[in-house]
């Protein structure tokens with residue numbers, strides 16, 4: 001195997017922990033809110049009640065666990081990269097909420113692209129800072145897949161009653 005197929009697989013191995021880290025808080029979360037209810041000078045919440053310490057810790061733990069599962073194939077150092085990608089994913093999610101609050105969007109309001117790809121872009125940036133980079137074609141193809149997957153899984157979570165909105 002070579003070329004694009006291999007690049008897509010390599011990126012998947014590195015980004016799977018971030019995908020799991022991003023999805024886990026929908027199911028596992030709990031107070032207190034990360035911003036502890038604090039507001040910015042604009043009068044709006046820093047992140048809002050949709051971002052909790054329980055969700056953050058559950059996401060990082062679950063993403064790191066994916067690294068442990070992948071460890072026999074990639075070596076123990078991958079556990080560190082899985083943690084890093086997970087932290088990046090959740091920072092991206094927080095950054096998205098921070099931006100949404102600043103432009104006046106309430107918790108749960110839709111921000112197209114930011115909601116679906118913020119975590120992915122941040123995970124890629126965190127890995128890049130640690131010296132891991134990927135084929136730009138693989139990054140773009142995964143961006144499209146993740147966008148579609150995010151829409152689908154959030155709709156499913158809504159249908160299952162896990163979320164109050166389908167995005």
Ligand code: CTP
Nearest residue numbers: 025026029050051052055056097106107108109
């Ligand atoms: N969640 C959490 N802690 C996090 C991330 C997510 O508890 N760090 C939980 C919350 O219950 C949240 C749900 O996962 O409602 C879905 O996440 P998301 O769609 O990102 O949050 P929203 O409620 O839409 O809030 P926001 O508008 O800030 O994105």
Ligand code: MG
Nearest residue numbers: 108109115167
């Ligand atoms: Mg949302």
